[in-house]
Each structure stands twice: as structure tokens, then as C-alpha cells.
Amino acid sequence: MKTVEKSIIAIPMGDPAGIGPEITMKSLTKQKIYDICKPLVVGDAKVIEKAISIVEADLEINVISSPEEGKYELGTVDLIDLDNIDMNQFEYGEVSAQCGQGAFEYIKTSVDLAMDGKVKALATTPINKESLKAAKVPYIGHTEMLEDLAGAKDPLTMFEVNGMRIFFLTRHLSLKDAINQMTKERVRNYLNRCDQALQRLGVESRKFAVAGLNPHSGEGGLFGMEEVEQITPGIEAAQEDRIDVTGPVPADSVFFQALNGKYDAVLSLYHDQGHIAAKMTDFHRTVSITNSLPFLRTSVDHGTAFDIAGKNIAESISMEECIKVAGEYAPRFTAESLTK
Known part of the structure; x- marks a missing residue:
């Protein structure tokens, strides 16, 4: 049987004040994630370290500068650290410009990696529209960002x-x-x-x-x-x-x-x-896939959940499915546009 090469999946950690860092860390405690892909987190090391503590995970951070440096093994969080959050000004569940700006930068860096062919897909975590607005980021959500950053038109959900x-x-x-x-x-x-x-x-x-x-x-x-x-x-x-x-x-x-x-x-x-229809079938396992981009993108289908952020309450099932679906499709994904 032919062995399929596991793809590197970029995971921008989302709004730092939301549940994105927590559900990402919970997901990376699961061997099944590493069985199907090579997860690479793009975020802030200080926030990730705090999330690891909150979810009481046995994880070590491996800060790297490029995807090829990653270990991609259970117990290690391979992280591109943008170091853009001032923890003295940070609060869970709060709208803030620094978190909105940070969330945008994690996505932009992930898109740049994908456009350069260094990662095969993005598995995105929640961002907050109000925080983006506070940061004067000129997009209301992921789809609009990806459409512009990747030069795509009318992405298909x-x-x-x-x-x-x-x-x-x-x-x-x-x-x-x-x-x-x-x-x-x-x-x-x-x-x-x-x-x-x-x-x-x-x-x-x-x-x-x-x-x-x-x-x-x-x-x-x-x-x-x-x-x-x-x-x-x-x-x-x-x-x-x-x-x-x-x-x-x-x-x-x-x-x-x-x-x-x-x-x-x-x-x-x-x-x-x-x-x-999708959410009544299984709310937590519904994954959104954005097509018509030069790269594959999957996403959880829920928000930042500011009300429970930082409390180790958030379920990671949706994030796990999001990463798994990216890992399953990425090796077969065709980046070029097809013509009939």
C-alpha cells in the first residue's frame, strides 16, 4: 500500500482572548492529529504557554522560524511565534485592538506560508469581529481576509x-x-x-x-x-x-x-x-471548507466564545475535526484552477 505523505497544516491560533488557543492545545494532545498531518501553530508563545497551563496539557513549545524545522510529534507544539501580545494588557473574554491585530497577523502569516508552498492547508480558529474593528483591520471575517490576501474571487463554502x-x-x-x-x-x-x-x-x-x-x-x-x-x-x-x-x-x-x-x-x-441540516446532524463535528483559494482552508464553525474563554470549558471536538479534515484532503488537493 502506498504511504501518503503527511501535509503540514498551519493553525493560526485565532483571537488570543477567545477559546482558539485552548481548543488548539487540547487538540494537540491527541495522537490521531499527528497520525494524519503535521500541525504547525502560528501565534504568540506567551498566550500558548498560558493555554497549555489552563488545559493542564503535557505539552512543550518548540519555537521555530520556518515549517521545515518542526518536529511534528505528540507532546511538542511546533510554533511560529509572532510575539505580538502584551500580557500586561491581556484579558480573556475582552474585545481589544491588540488581540484583533494579533489574530489578523496570525492569519496573514499562515496565508503567506501557504502561498509560498511551505504549508499545504490552513485550519483556522475563531476570530472576533469587534476586536478586528477595534484594530482597524479592514475585514469583517476570515472569508473576506482570505479572499483579499490570496487574491481569490467569491470563495465557495x-x-x-x-x-x-x-x-x-x-x-x-x-x-x-x-x-x-x-x-x-x-x-x-x-x-x-x-x-x-x-x-x-x-x-x-x-x-x-x-x-x-x-x-x-x-x-x-x-x-x-x-x-x-x-x-x-x-x-x-x-x-x-x-x-x-x-x-x-x-x-x-x-x-x-x-x-x-x-x-x-x-x-x-x-x-x-x-x-x-449540518448542525442538527452533529453540531460539534461540522467543519467549514473554503474552496476557490490557492490553498485548502478548513475552519471550526463556531465563534470565540468569550464567555468561557480561559476557563478550560470549551470542547475541542470541532477543532480536532477541522484539523483532521484538512489533513485528509490536503495530500489530494489540487492548487491550480481546473478547467472543464
């Missing part, structure tokens, strides 16, 4: 949980505005992009279903005309592009069917449709 994959036709829009975006052209374009995204991840079987918008997918126009006028024509156009897709499939059954292997991925039409 995919959720994965228990083998089920979900893409999103629309994201942060009101339901009314999202419906206006459900055009034949957009459905066709996104199905092509979703197929390309799975190719980049090395997924050979790519059978898609498109979720319906209205009850019973509109029942031929009895409960709404969106399926008849826009969604179905978009699916048929994608089929002409040789995309293996069916639908629209009623939303009350399509995710269950995908979870049981009938489809390799589902295109959710709006934010909550897919989010609810």
Missing part, C-alpha cells in the same frame, strides 16, 4: 459532517434577497463550481442534488414558481455541462438522503437551509 457535504448557493442575505439570487444562471454556475471544488479535493464520485426551496419543491408550481422558472432550468443547464446532478429534491428529505450516501453533495439554496 462547503460544510462537511459525517461524510455529508453541503454547498451554499447564497450565504449572508435576507431570505427575500436570497430568493432573488436563485436564478437559472447562478444555479448552473454554482453547480459547475461545486463540481470543480470536489475535483480539487480529489473526490472522484460527484453526484449532486439541489435542495428545493418551496414545500415539496413547489409541487409543479402549486406552492411557488421558483423551481419551475429558475431552479429546474439551472439544473438542466448544468446537466448539459455534464454535471451529475438531480433535483430539486424536497429539502425535508434531501439532506437525510445525502447523509445515507445517495448523493455526494447537496447544493443548499440559502444559509439556514444547509446550516440547520
